[in-house]
Amino acid sequence: MDALSVLLHIPLFAGLPADQMRILAGCAREKSVRAGQMVFADAQESRGLHLVVWGRVKIFKSAPEGREQTIFVFGPGEPFCLTALTDQVSPAGAMALEDTRILLFPAEVLEAVARKEPSLLFNMLLALSRRLKESIDLIESLSLKEIPQRLAAFLVNSLDQEGRDERIDLRFPHRELAKIIGATPETLSRVLKRMSEDGLLKLEGRTIKILSRPGLNLIAQGGQPPSGDG
């Protein structure tokens, strides 16, 4: 794989001159991670900036008894561990949700490039601001919203992100979806069944077929779900 051709399309590196881009491409280390394998542990030291080339990675926290909360899911072109430049240890763990290929940039090279080209710092600030906004939205969701509303919001956002109208290919088991919306697998299953009975969606394995986007929108915004005969 040609690292340079990957970097050219990454918003985080937008505006960097060719020589700095080559320095980054030259220092990048490739890493393959199988689905279910850890990329790094929570509170692990000195990791550098990560970039998903293909596949998907979740950032998560776990409790001693094994429960988990997913905080972010990152796909192709998305950087993670943006705090690598400023923090010695990772604020959470990272695990591959699918077979994943990652590029890894040592913090010291990133810092040297940023010193020459502060636009990289601005881009990192932009990316970190978005992460902070997303984490604030998750806090709002966990503390102030019920499970159906969280699930509906997740489904509507997924449609928006993938630019699709009527189907979401999860590509991971339902138990991973439960960790994203902060529910037990049993509760998620119950809510999905209810939404299916209400004619809002249809489950086809790991694919969720959306039957009423307006209905889901309404629930996502905190409204009452439409009646079961709708």
Added chain:
Amino acid sequence: MDALSVLLHIPLFAGLPADQMRILAGCAREKSVRAGQMVFADAQESRGLHLVVWGRVKIFKSAPEGREQTIFVFGPGEPFCLTALTDQVSPAGAMALEDTRILLFPAEVLEAVARKEPSLLFNMLLALSRRLKESIDLIESLSLKEIPQRLAAFLVNSLDQEGRDERIDLRFPHRELAKIIGATPETLSRVLKRMSEDGLLKLEGRTIKILSRPGLNLIAQGGQPPSGDG
């Protein structure tokens, strides 16, 4: 008040040369906010960077029916709205917990200073990284920890932050504490009563006297509270 003398002691502006510091001090607008008043609303536009001179401000999300979750509490010397440079709208609302004095820096002046002195971007990146870590810790707390553990962690952190051994002056009502740890006022009251009966702390109005820091440490780390006769 001399804005320049305030700025000299703020870590966010550390390393800035005197001329840039004077530009920032010159553009800063002072704002007084009474306890309970909004500093800005959720999703409000173009606000600039805020700095607490004295008093305290909470950043929070609220649900339509009035429930609230506090995300951050900022005191003297702490900046907020760090996303002002990169995001058009605020990701949450801000309200004064006490009578508060704020300095406000327009985003465009901040951007001009950062263009000359990229160290400001690095300092902002550092501050945003910490906020992100704090918000991830809150997500972990809300989704994976029970109320007594959250409360114990809050108390232990407060002791650490204030460099104190045995008393925490909340300076705000218990209902605000409930919004910080993500509990109803009734649940908080019940947990505080239980901790008081267990000899861990003593309530004196808005002051919490800590009787057993090791006991609270244990609960904060997810251990069982000591028995009531301890």
